[in-house]
Amino acid sequence: MTPRPALVLHLAAPRGFCAGVDRAIRIVELALEKWGAPVFVRHEIVHNRTVVDALRAKGAVFVEEVADAPADRPIVFSAHGVAKSVPAEAAERDMIQVDATCPLVTKVHIEAARHHENGLQLIMIGHAGHPETVGTMGQLPPGEVLLVEDVADVATLGVRDPDRLAFVTQTTLSVDDTADIVAALQARFPAIRGPAREDICYATTNRQMAVKAMAPSCEAILVVGAPNSSNSRRLVEVAKKAGCPYAQLIQTAAEIDWRAIEGVSSIGLTAGASAPEELVNEVIEALRGRYDVTVRPVVTAEEDVEFKVPRILREPA
Numbered sequence: 001m002t003p004r005p006a007l008v009l010h011l012a013a014p015r016g017f018c019a020g021v022d023r024a025i026r027i028v029e030l031a032l033e034k035w036g037a038p039v040f041v042r043h044e045i046v047h048n049r050t051v052v053d054a055l056r057a058k059g060a061v062f063v064e065e066v067a068d069a070p071a072d073r074p075i076v077f078s079a080h081g082v083a084k085s086v087p088a089e090a091a092e093r094d095m096i097q098v099d100a101t102c103p104l105v106t107k108v109h110i111e112a113a114r115h116h117e118n119g120l121q122l123i124m125i126g127h128a129g130h131p132e133t134v135g136t137m138g139q140l141p142p143g144e145v146l147l148v149e150d151v152a153d154v155a156t157l158g159v160r161d162p163d164r165l166a167f168v169t170q171t172t173l174s175v176d177d178t179a180d181i182v183a184a185l186q187a188r189f190p191a192i193r194g195p196a197r198e199d200i201c202y203a204t205t206n207r208q209m210a211v212k213a214m215a216p217s218c219e220a221i222l223v224v225g226a227p228n229s230s231n232s233r234r235l236v237e238v239a240k241k242a243g244c245p246y247a248q249l250i251q252t253a254a255e256i257d258w259r260a261i262e263g264v265s266s267i268g269l270t271a272g273a274s275a276p277e278e279l280v281n282e283v284i285e286a287l288r289g290r291y292d293v294t295v296r297p298v299v300t301a302e303e304d305v306e307f308k309v310p311r312i313l314r315e316p317a
Ligand code: 0K2
Pocket: 020, 021, 045, 046, 047, 048, 079, 080, 102, 105, 132, 171, 172, 228, 229, 230, 231, 232, 272, 273, 274
């Protein structure tokens, strides 16, 4: 038998579930325990098919709009957050509602509302159509928030008063790209208000940092995550920008493009904030099936963040 080729597997830490995802999944599970099935969930609770399928098997039903759920069943809002009109619609229909919006997204919603109350026009740095961007922009009346997706957008922004502006950001953006956009905003509008840097969360920042640290030593990097997961897609971009010649987003081990990584002797592995660790383990097993694998953890931060579930789920039925 020919010996299997040696492979150094750089394993990023932190990777995978963040505190907001962990809490959102727990919320759906507790809602099912409290009210029984079905519990309706507006949008994928987090952007991961394995997570969604597991909750569906327990009795969660995923819908895109409040109107798609019956009024006599509880509805959970996803981790990405929702526009103000969404809880208003659920209240109008007298539904039990549970908010699984990550507290770090809610913090941005509060900032946005505060700037608006202070009479500042708001600029949101984010991706058009992404549920978090839709939710944050939807904290203010329609048409009030200007969206900026990249540096080029800054030059063409038409603002009401250049001295009365503030910005907020999506929590799952590229740290480096966002710094460039913020710098462009500050250069054009020196009086603009905003957070010290941006609103990117600790989990997004830490996962990008670990990928950056391992990228120069990896011939390829695999990112476990879904195509609609903003934070996971950013990890692929960060890997390439940090000097790794090949990076691939995979939902499961079955999606590994073996031909693309043929002949490599070092691979990096990480997972987006919505990807369960079991999927990472399956990738490691798949690699072990073809290579003689040595695992090298790349630890760039320790995380101990935890969020409480909403009070309604801490009270007896
Ligand atoms: O990265 P995304 O915002 O697309 O969302 P997920 O992949 O579901 O990750 C959880 C983050 C949710 C909110 O920040």
